[in-house]
Amino acid sequence: MKYCSQCGAVVALKTPPADNRPRYICDSCETIHYQNPKVVAGCLVEANDGRILLCRRAIEPRYGYWTLPAGFMELGETTIEAALRETLEEAEARVQLDGLFAVFNLPHVDQVYMMFRSRLLDGRFGAGDESLEASLFSQDAIPWQELAFSTIYHTLRLYYEDQAHGRYRVHTGDIIKLDEGRYELRSGPAV
Amino acid sequence: MKYCSQCGAVVALKTPPADNRPRYICDSCETIHYQNPKVVAGCLVEANDGRILLCRRAIEPRYGYWTLPAGFMELGETTIEAALRETLEEAEARVQLDGLFAVFNLPHVDQVYMMFRSRLLDGRFGAGDESLEASLFSQDAIPWQELAFSTIYHTLRLYYEDQAHGRYRVHTGDIIKLDEGRYELRSGPAV
Ligand SMILES: [Zn+2]
Ligand SMILES: [Zn+2]
Numbered sequence: 001m002k003y004c005s006q007c008g009a010v011v012a013l014k015t016p017p018a019d020n021r022p023r024y025i026c027d028s029c030e031t032i033h034y035q036n037p038k039v040v041a042g043c044l045v046e047a048n049d050g051r052i053l054l055c056r057r058a059i060e061p062r063y064g065y066w067t068l069p070a071g072f073m074e075l076g077e078t079t080i081e082a083a084l085r086e087t088l089e090e091a092e093a094r095v096q097l098d099g100l101f102a103v104f105n106l107p108h109v110d111q112v113y114m115m116f117r118s119r120l121l122d123g124r125f126g127a128g129d130e131s132l133e134a135s136l137f138s139q140d141a142i143p144w145q146e147l148a149f150s151t152i153y154h155t156l157r158l159y160y161e162d163q164a165h166g167r168y169r170v171h172t173g174d175i176i177k178l179d180e181g182r183y184e185l186r187s188g189p190a191v
Numbered sequence: 192m193k194y195c196s197q198c199g200a201v202v203a204l205k206t207p208p209a210d211n212r213p214r215y216i217c218d219s220c221e222t223i224h225y226q227n228p229k230v231v232a233g234c235l236v237e238a239n240d241g242r243i244l245l246c247r248r249a250i251e252p253r254y255g256y257w258t259l260p261a262g263f264m265e266l267g268e269t270t271i272e273a274a275l276r277e278t279l280e281e282a283e284a285r286v287q288l289d290g291l292f293a294v295f296n297l298p299h300v301d302q303v304y305m306m307f308r309s310r311l312l313d314g315r316f317g318a319g320d321e322s323l324e325a326s327l328f329s330q331d332a333i334p335w336q337e338l339a340f341s342t343i344y345h346t347l348r349l350y351y352e353d354q355a356h357g358r359y360r361v362h363t364g365d366i367i368k369l370d371e372g373r374y375e376l377r378s379g380p381a382v
């Protein structure tokens with residue numbers, strides 16, 4: 001950030017009097033420009049036969065890799081509305097929402113992932129504009145080596161673990177970037 | 192938003208080609224300025240004797256009203272780090288985190304509240320810079336009529352409800368503004 005989005009003056013990085021960290025401040029109109037992490041919301045969609053709906057990305061990053069439908073929450077939305085909208089946009093699927101399943105912090109990109117469990121409503125799905133294809137996968141067919149993001153890997157892994165234990169929990173954790181392309185999940189308390 | 196924070200040119204509200212909603216776009220440097228909801232993280236802190244830690248706000252909005260320690264998540268933080276930092280800043284309390292307790296969407300102010308259950312570590316607490324006082328309350332002493340926000344009211348209410356049932360769940364819901372000063376919780380699935 002170099003210019004004030006309210007008045008166009010040059011901003012400076014300074015710590016406000018009643019604050020404890022530097023912010024972009026406009027001396028001209030006195031606006032303090034706060035920057036905060038963003039929420040990514042998405043759905044783990046289960047079909048009637050237990051298979052899971054994955055989309056193959058038609059956009060960067062991770063073009064061609066498989067993902068669960070998910071994307072940035074928009075102004076005016078709830079997290080569930082965002083998850084349902086992304087599922088409709090990316091996988092052309094209407095779903096019944098079962099509940100929150102995973103909250104992952106990604107501090108290296110300032111994102112908070114919120115993934116919900118859901119069930120495919122009418123059996124129909126398809127490739128939206130941001131997807132090359134959409135398809136249902138049984139557990140032994142999941143393309144584990146071709147998943148787009150570590151958030152997707154851990155969501156699927158925890159889902160099958162919970163399923164084996166006969167109980168779905170709410171999982172929290174931090175996905176920490178170790179080095180380029182290597183990430184580690186540090187699990188928080190599951191509830 | 193009126194000016195591009197990257198180059199200072201005037202921005203226009205337009206829908207980008209591959210998008211479906213208007214964004215502030217800079218024709219000069221081609222930056223698309225996305226705006227997204229913010230996360231508020233906080234702690235419900237239980238002392239050894241079961242009493243709950245509340246702070247009386249020394250800042251607007253809701254100066255003088257009681258709240259749980261909570262505030263905006265910062266860049267580079269996890270939700271838990273944000274909740275612990277706010278608890279230290281507002282209530283001078285160090286806590287042991289037990290787990291996620293409530294996720295409330297507030298679409299009228301573009302916020303997502305994430306409240307965690309926690310226990311006071313060493314019995315010490317105090318009024319931070321943004322608090323007039325901090326104090327422990329038993330259930331029958333909670334100042335229900337003087338709580339700062341409906342998020343705080345519902346967090347405390349659901350906490351005591353869960354406690355009476357002998358089990359803490361993760362609660363989700365949307366807090367909808369009905370009219371000035373009147374809000375309603377539309378509960379989502381509890382897990
Ligand atoms: Zn300005
Ligand atoms: Zn620009």
